[in-house]
Amino acid sequence: MTAPIAPVSPALEDPFVPPYPFRHEKMPPVWKLIGIARKNFLAIWGHADFKGRLRSQKVLAREIVVCNRPDVVREAFQVNHAALQRKSPQMRHALEPLLGDGLFISDTQTWADRRKVVAPIIHGTRVPGFAPIMVETIEEKRSEWTRKGAGAQIDALAEMAHLTAEIICRTIFGRTLGRNYAAEVVEGFSDYQRRIDQVDLMSMIGLPEWLPRYQSRAVRLSVKRIMSVMDEIIDSYAAQKAGGEASVIGGLLEARDDDGQPLSREAIRNEAAVIFMAGHETTANTLAWTWYLLSQSPGVRQKLHAEVDAVLGDRTPDFKDVAKLPYCKAIIEETLRLYPPVPILAREAMEDVQISHKPIAKGSLVMVVPWLMHRNPELWDNADAFIPERFIDPDAKKPNKYGYVPFSIGPRICAGLQFGMTEAILSLAILARHFDLALQPGTDVQPVARLTLRPGDDLPMSLHPRAA
């Protein structure tokens, strides 16, 4: 069965308003909110939360502060970075068994030292070296889709997860080792994630620290398995020296600290795990949401097709083409606005601090919630609608850089921002040049937030090759 592709109309359609959870007029009591949050963390917010500037509430004895205006976000994450650099205890507990002292969840001196070593290895200036691996892997996905044939049914979320996992594995471990070990690494991380997903998200906001933490035997076994695969790969890498191609492991093995010392084996494993974890599901979710939004927006698809057909023709693109694909970029940016893969950025105050003249006690949780700020009607026109043009049109209403934060902001901004954007733009351009994806009729897509924001557990779509 093939699903019909919505007809492309020459006139721009009304912008598509994609689904979002019900918004309360009046906030329900805390016990009710806890029940709602168990099902979907994004459903706890009411209308007023989207507009508020700085809101605070006590939940289970902990003060929770939400910063929801660009100037307040700047004050929290940039100006007060020293006091607010620590990730929430719940985030640290969930990821510590896997990442150890890795960059993503460390703070103070350890974080500063690691950031200095890891960020340059995946920095924007290194991305041109990684782009050939991206293109090669995306082209493999394109061939795989071609073999499936017209009308084939796919789970677009799983397809994108597979694609980005392959890309990040080959980037971290080099083409050959990455390809050989990708399935094993992916399975190890998915297993860990499945177990961690069971962590009740309510614990993200308030459960006291003394509660026994879920750190089951299964989690420990899962970590042991991942670490032994990592060790095996690092040993093989060190033995082969991987022929001088760009790879993260190569960078980590060569890195030296200020005293000229190399990273320990454990640190290398932890940082490789950070990059896999941080760089895989975020980009996969972004691309899955993009396919969904496009499937409902014929006018946007038409403009996208015009751009990729004109820029790529029958060529395989390379890194230089990314700058020639502004509409692809705008589509990804707009997807990240509506469905930020990390919808909540939570920090623990390491000392008493003031934000917007409000005293905030040590131990409070301070959050920037891209989900709220990206849909704040005072910052964006038609805030819930999918309108990529707003990122291109110089006159469109947009907040400053502290109001659009899918990659966070301040000293802890995503170290893989350019990597992720390049990967997403190239994936979209290559695959949209050759395929249209239609949503399976009757599919109800709803945003669900666990550790990241996804379009549910799967995204059933069908593949439609575009005419040459």
Ligand code: HEM
């Ligand atoms: C669309 C794709 C991506 C999005 C939306 C994204 C988003 C984010 C966000 C929001 C954070 C901060 C999290 C927090 O404060 O709790 C972060 C951190 C990080 N990301 Fe990304 N990311 C993406 C892709 C990548 C990629 C591809 C890589 C690696 C190649 C990467 C590596 C990292 C690292 C290492 C950190 C930790 C930085 C630090 O704590 O200093 N990310 N990312």
